[in-house]
Amino acid sequence: MDYVFIEPLSMVSLFVLFIAFLVLFVYLTYLFIKRIRISKLKKTPTALVVGFPNSGKTFILKELSKKEKGVFDKILNISHADIIHGGIVKLKIIDHQGIFSLDGKVDRETVKSLKNINPNYIINVVDVSSFSEPIEEQIDVMEKINKIFKGSRTFFVASKIDKSSRKKLKKIEELFGKNFYKVRISKPNDVRKLREDLMNFLKTS
Numbered sequence: 163m164d165y166v167f168i169e170p171l172s173m174v175s176l177f178v179l180f181i182a183f184l185v186l187f188v189y190l191t192y193l194f195i196k197r198i199r200i201s202k203l204k205k206t207p208t209a210l211v212v213g214f215p216n217s218g219k220t221f222i223l224k225e226l227s228k229k230e231k232g233v234f235d236k237i238l239n240i241s242h243a244d245i246i247h248g249g250i251v252k253l254k255i256i257d258h259q260g261i262f263s264l265d266g267k268v269d270r271e272t273v274k275s276l277k278n279i280n281p282n283y284i285i286n287v288v289d290v291s292s293f294s295e296p297i298e299e300q301i302d303v304m305e306k307i308n309k310i311f312k313g314s315r316t317f318f319v320a321s322k323i324d325k326s327s328r329k330k331l332k333k334i335e336e337l338f339g340k341n342f343y344k345v346r347i348s349k350p351n352d353v354r355k356l357r358e359d360l361m362n363f364l365k366t367s
Contacts, residue, residue: 196237200278203242207364208254208279210314212307213287214295218321218347222287223255225353226360232257239272245357252364256281273310283360284308284316290330291322297330301337315363317356318342 209226211219220241223232227243232255234241245253258276286304288297308316320327320334323346334342345352 192237199235199238203238203254203256203279206244206251206254207283208256208281209283209285209360210276210279210281210311211255211257211285211287212304213321214289214300214303217287217289217294217300218319218345219257219287221347222285222319222321222345222353222356223257225350226255226357245360247361253283253360255285273307277310281311281314283363284311284314285319285356286316287319287321288334289322290320290327290334291324292326294322294330297333301334317359319345319356321345322347 211223213219220232223241223243227245229243232241232243239258241257243255244251245255256276256279258272284307286308288300288304289295290297294300304318308314318334318338318341320331320342323331323344331344343352343356345356
């Protein structure tokens, strides 16, 4: 009988296999934790706040939840805060950190991953201040995102209104009529109507 001699794995090969196994284990653990956290988010109605960087999203999230800042989840790459009524969490407000790439375009893969959360509402935030991105560009991006979340009720917010916002507001009115919320950073109460409407929709849904 002939015997086949199999040379034992070298230390280098064993180390490479160990690293590969470790990477796979970490990745699978990440996916598992991500699925659990998404599952927890889906137990409560959610509203996704979308808009260009520095458009006023954080301010709106803070005023809707009556908190200084949201809780940042490194796994899901989102900030979220709760709207609490009667001691019960009624709605989770979500602000994702990576919807837009560095060139201002929509990161479609990131947006698609948010579909797993399946937000009930989309709050579109458009910056109408004097230092904002072109209003047409902002609206174009919002419309692309809204198409991805077709089943979600949408709200439109003109944010950071100042003395120079008149032309931009007129442009928004031409496209959407007057059915949008006007928010001034200096007037936190401007967000109150949006909060009330969100709560009313929750009651009727």
